[in-house]
Amino acid sequence: MATPGRSSRWDRWLASRIRPENPTRLTQQRIYILPTLEGVAFGCVLVVMLLAAINYQNSLAYGLTFLLAAVLFISVLHTYRNMVGLVLSAANSPPVFAGDVASFRIHLDGAGRARRAIVTGWQAAPTQTAPASSHTVDVEHDALVPADLSREALTRGRFRPGRLRVESRFPLGLIKAWSWVDLDLATLVYPRPVEGDLPLDVHTGSEKEAGAQSPVLSMGVDDFQGLRRYQPGDSKRRLHWKAYSRGQGLLVKDFAAAGGQDVILDFDALAGAIEPRLSLLCYWVLELSGRQQTFALRLPGEYIAADVGDAHRDRCLRVLALHGVQA
Amino acid sequence: MSKKPAMEQAIPRASLTWLLVAQFLVILPHLGHLPLWISALWIACAYWRIQVYRMRARFPSALVKAALMVGTIAGVYLSRGGLVGLDAAVVLLVAAFILKLVEVRTRRDALVLIYLGFFTVLTRYLFDSEILTAAFSLLPVAGLLSALVGLQHSGVVVRPWSTLKLAMTLMLQAVPLMLVLFLFFPRLGPLWSLPQPSERGVTGLSDSMAPGEIAELSRSGGLAFRASFDDPVPARNQLYWRALTFDRFDGRRWTQTPQGFAAASPDWQAVGDPVRYSVIMERSAKPWLFALDVAQSDDDAIRRKSDFRLERTRPVERTFFYRATSWIDARLEPESPSAAVRRALQLPATGEPRARGWAQELRRQYSDDRALAEAVLRQFREQPYVYTLRPPTLEGDAIDAFLFDTRRGFCEHYAGAMTFVLRAANIPARVVTGYQGGELNTAGNYLQVRQFDAHAWVEYWIEGAGWVRADPTFQVAPDRIERGLEEAVSGEQSFLEGDPFSPLRYRHLGWINTLRLQWDELNYGWQRWVLDYQAEQQGSFLQRIMGHSDKTTLIGIVLLGGLVVLGALAIWIIKPWRRRLAPLDRAFSQFERLLQKEGVQRLPAEGPRTYAARAAQALPAAANEIRGFSRAYEQQCYETDDAHTQPLSDALRALRRSLGKGATR
Amino acid sequence: MRTKLSDCLQAVNDVLLGKDQQVRLALTCVLAKGHLLIEDLPGMGKTTLSHALAKVLGLGFQRIQFTSDLLPGDILGTSVFDKNSGQFVFHPGPIFSELVLADEINRATPKSQSALLEAMEEGQVTIEGATRPLPDPFFVIATQNPISSGGTFILPDSQLDRFLMRLSLGYPAKAAERALLLGESRRDILPRMSTVLDREALSLLQDQVAHVRVSDALVDYVLRLVEATRTQPQFALGLSPRASLALLGASRAWALLEGRDYVIPEDVQAVLPAVVAHRLRERTDQGAGNGSGALVRWLLTEVPAI
Incomplete structure (x- = not known):
């Protein structure tokens, strides 16, 4: 296939032609049309038929060959019509954790014409471990049809899955019309939560006694709160196996530690590389929010005051996701 | 969820349905000339495939497939006596088309099947290019296109009718472009020779003549050729369409001297105005053509032989169109007697004593050759000879028996007997076969000549006048010449008696006759403007509309016309004006x-x-x-x-x- | 007819000083046969506005003060045993009047709220198995305190959707407030106000609203607006078809009030904040957090009008 140099030049050329635009209307300038492999085969069949017509000097054979050739040409128009004027727009996509599959919702708007078998997918997915999804939908003439595309988000930060390829082979499958569309898709990727212990930095004045006794905020053993449903990221050690064997599903024993104290999740208090630290913080943001516990978050150059609730959690996760990646 | 490549996916139900329907429609017109077991094979395969679809049967294993293949090939070999030739090839193609159905699993298989189907539709045209065949073949094409549409991943294809509707729309929209291509795509001669459809019993004149053979031919209402004249059609008794001359008699059968007429064109003198006409000849599997005397054609592939007939270099294996110009009153070989004239005196050494005796008697009576011939004709006119489609079978000296005993015969009896008598009287004479008359289709202003118009007459040679035509049948049954066979034999109810349902038998019923003539006119137009639209017709068509004709102009017109038509269709299909206000x-x-x-x-x-x-x-x-x-x-x-x-x-x-x-x- | 409309406006404006735009929207709401929700702090003139409207339109008027102990029966009515006749006699509640002022609706329990809101939606009430039609016209003006005030039950989205418009009056301009302070007490003026429109004239006007022309070009604009809320990332949920119908209906009424028999994009823009603001939610993770006001502003500045 193409050498890296060539493909990057190709990407640059595409990027210069295709500007990010949301929504995007497919216009004549951005639709490409070529016969498919099946179309080429059909052409070969037509050539054979034409040879038979010539050699047998048979007018009806000529007629059939020409009829099918004309159908092939007409299908170019139909395929083009199926694409031109189609409006694609991207809705917001929910944030994900790194390593999860991010899903993007694309809206296809028929813009006054029914569209058949429109395939949307990623332009290219060379390094994907999960299969890049593609989606085939019909769009009624005044309908807004959603198509969900997913792609694995590997790294934390703002994830841009890149250009989309929109293709249609309707009605005969002999001709394909396609277009590359940059809807400026993006979603927030939180760090992957990784369980672990955290040095405790207690906010209030009572830090002395708490700090002296337990320098680490861990899965406390002091205060059993109850059982809750297992969530990915929970420690296997805390699974309630008895309940599982009773067929009650996966439950986790939940303990509260350092109750009633505001904690600060401090990046600088942790050791190690940046990403594991962020993963740990992420884990604790989720954990503390799940327990409805108040906490503050401190990152280099960023401080979020102690609060509780979903909005607070989202704000913290956002800061963790974007730490050090935003210009 | 790992997705298979699109081509590897299973066939949607709609497509499979249409495939079965289309396959039925593709095979149906072939059934007539396919061995019977092919139909059984198709039913079995279709049933099998449906059972597979309903998950009640499995796809054939490789072994079963191989066995089926070998069995089919063996079957074709046995029933067609070989695997070469167009006929066997088509049977093989159809068999492959049928067998492929069983193992159709994926979209790619379906595509192969559809493409095979298109080709199978085409092969049907090689055997039969009737207007009805052509119209019917649109059905399988629509079915195959529907199957192709049905392979798409769309909600519309779930409904079979909307799939069909889309396919029909595509076909209808393709018609203008097809017409442009059909009219202007340059026609080439055959690039290489291919096996032709094998000989099937074609009725028509044969290359020899024995008593009773033309009478046999006259039982057929089959079309021999159609002729349309540029000017008014000549009188009926002038319409002697020459096909062959016979100058050799072995006592029973008239034939041609081998290589006898290969010589260069004989000399002749044009008299009177020429008659121009075009002929669309049905397949005869023989090289000779039909023309009025003395004919000449511009076509390189048509030559005039030394007995003034036209012959094509190759046999007429499919309907053939040619133009000719004839001088009806021309003098044929008026000057020095050629080899052909000398051969026209040949007679068997023995036999027919009474006829020879009569000839000697006439010779004594008349010294003038022409008067002698007139006397022979007078004999036929004045004695009680009967013109009949049911002549008695004659053994031994057949001419004697006919002339003096039975006196019942068809045209070949009269022509043969007269030629014999003239030769016995030392006048060069020969039998000419061809067609006489024809039915004028007034709506289309053309003449249809059918097998029952087959005729035989006599030519004798006189110094200075050349070959003179004499028709003894006219003396016996003037109606045959003036009004046609049906009138001539109306007394004995023998016209087309082997074919009770032929519409030709009901010509006296007005509306049936009108319908028949209109249908024939349609066929004539079809033949003339569609089937025979080859290089020559295309050239003259282009000449008429453009003033000149060459391949470059054609290619230009194809490209330009194609673009114009595509552009118009694009505007119509895409409707760019649909943007509001x-x-x-x-x-x-x-x-x-x-x-x-x-x-x-x-x-x-x-x-x-x-x-x-x-x-x-x-x-x-x-x-x-x-x-x-x-x-x-x-x-x-x-x-x-x-x-x-x-x-x-x-x-x-x-x-x-x-x-x-x-x-x- | 036109002059009567402007007379109405004038009469209400005389009472509620400096609130020209809000008065106009309120009248638009009546003409479009929609219910009105006024959200503001106490003492901003909510009650005055509804009183004045009832007066000039010549409608029967009832006021319900919503409290936390209000029961559905207090709104709809109850059957009482009558000793004289020996039968239960239905005593219709305050809802059986042409204009209902539901004051501080968010102080009542959801049960009482929904009693009112269901009546609004269906135009009839079912009490003890008997279905009783509400008068025609039937028009509700509900008021509520801003959500942050304590001791309230927030109206759920599905019920907010039943109000055609949500208005907030806001503080009066300085000049208007000066006139208010120097002038006569509002409570004294109200009883003296004369009826400008009668019932027939009102229903005639409401019919006219339905005949105000909406061209394809304008519908396209409305569709563009609605579509933007459904596809743009900052909107948590898009406008429902009911909302787009409401928007078009209100635009028609506004156009009629403007003295036109066709709708132009400016009409849509004029009613847009009042009609859609309470139906929009912003996504929380986008970080801006400016509420639906920002969304409406975005719609008004970014969606092409032509």
């Missing part, structure tokens, strides 16, 4: 551009009225005109149903004037 939008963007030049830019979400108010404030000099345009736009865009652009362009003009004035001031 485009002229109004255009006017408004002009308005915006005008004000933009003056420094008032519209905000994206600003409505026309707000924008105009702002602009009027910024440009007080043109305030009235700006408000005027905005009012007009509002009126056309939001107030009325039928929008006009005139008020807008008026308002724009006023605004332009006012702004221009402001600038110059």
